Amino acid sequence: MSTTPVETWATDLGQVGPIYPWVGAEGIMFIAAVVLWLAWHFWQVKFESDTYREEKEKHASRENLEKQAAGETYLHH
């Protein structure tokens, strides 16, 4: 019993094809990867927008903007 098509290496290697697990399920694994990719982008768009909104609310006072534009690196230094 093996998750790969290989049960033993004592065979003619010229007749061995794929050696990864779950041969035949490539299409399903591909779909899972595409779903993961798209889900990541949706999460990222929201994460970035939320981050900027929070930072604007928290830090973007006129005083802070003037300090930063003047070259101050840290507010608390």
Place this chain on the structure above:
Amino acid sequence: MDSEIGALIVIFTEFYYWATIPLMFLIHVGFCMYEVGASRAKKHMHTLLKNTMLIPLVTITFIFFGWWIYFAFPNGPFIYKGLGLIDAPSAVPWSELMGPHLGGPPVSDAITADDTAFWSRINGVFWAAFLLFSWTAASIVSGAVIERIRKTAFWILAIVLGSGTWIIDAAWGWHWDGWMVKLLGYHDAYASGVIHAVSGGFALGVLVVLGPRLAKFALDGTPRDIRPHNPWMVCVGLFLIYTGFWGFYVACNVPIIAAGDIGAQGAVFTATTIYLTPTTLSGITVNFLMSLSGGLMMGYMVSKGDAFWTYSGGLAGVITASAGNDLYYPYQALIIGAIGTWIAYKMHFWVENRFKIDDAVGAVAVHGYAGFWGLVIAGFVLWGHPSSGFEGYASISPWGQFAGAIIMFWVLGFIPAWIVSKILQGAGVLRIPKEIEILGLDFGSMEEHAVRDREVAETELQHAS
């Protein structure tokens, strides 16, 4: 691998392409260093992450559809004699040949025993070599747009270029069977156009929509020189890109192939370009160094000793000569590299002043303009040389190369970038809010660090007392 010589060729070719990958990885390290060095305080980590995260996103999309495009699109589709997509079962993202495979009979009915015998040990390393080109293409754009583009937008644009338009241009003009090679005699051995011009044009298309950094132009339009926070780091980054460029050049070749397989005659083997036209690693090594030298010398001269433009000049020199570096005589490579660098430098500042384009690292100039004019120059210098060993292909010509340069820079570079950037702008996800740009893109995390540093300091004082 049914003979000893056949087995040696396969294993050597597999190792050859594998060895190009870590070398080309250094290109990305170099891009990250020089971008971060060019960015200002409070923007470093955003700049670094923006470029780094294109790696996984372009990688997975390149396996999803980029690799298939290269094999399916050489006819356009429907540009060459009305022919459509080419069947490419070995390159579909669910192919058994995308995983470890020993080359025996296929499991899938979609591929043949010949497919598995030929591709099983080459597909992955060849895919990876092309993928590293994809990273480079996207990374070229990354530098131009620093300090004001949203990561969301950049990563989508990186996918459009890295797994989309550049690989379409490769199928058209960087494939032994591509329609541009057949009809135009297009020749671009080391990618002046297929990587650099397309990426430069793409960067320009994004910049036109994105706009300049807030401080780049005075209210009357006078350009301001926003200096890199670390010029030394910028230059070492460019040095690393030179280093990685060796892997790029090597990966552009087929290392060993029989003369009879490339339309030639005689019982000999040779290295070839991607077009299966003969060249030598020895010859291209000399030309790489000569064009680098021409670019460095001109970059130093035209910029009057500015370190950033001297290093950029070296890169521009190689990029300009790359289209024909498989064939040039060394002094031709030297002079062409110098000419391209002069053009790139002059055009950068002319475009900046005339159109108020803020190309933060000169990427459009070094890659786009140098690549474009490198193609055109190759058309004159290599005029009449066969673009292929096979019958029925146009030979290299100035008009074929000029048309190719237009396709690379404008059709597959600028226009798609402009369209996608407009869509992203319309969705409100292209540009950083102005307040965040002034505060600094790393401001939030730096603020948190500052709070923690203060807590640590207070705790230390409490222990001391």
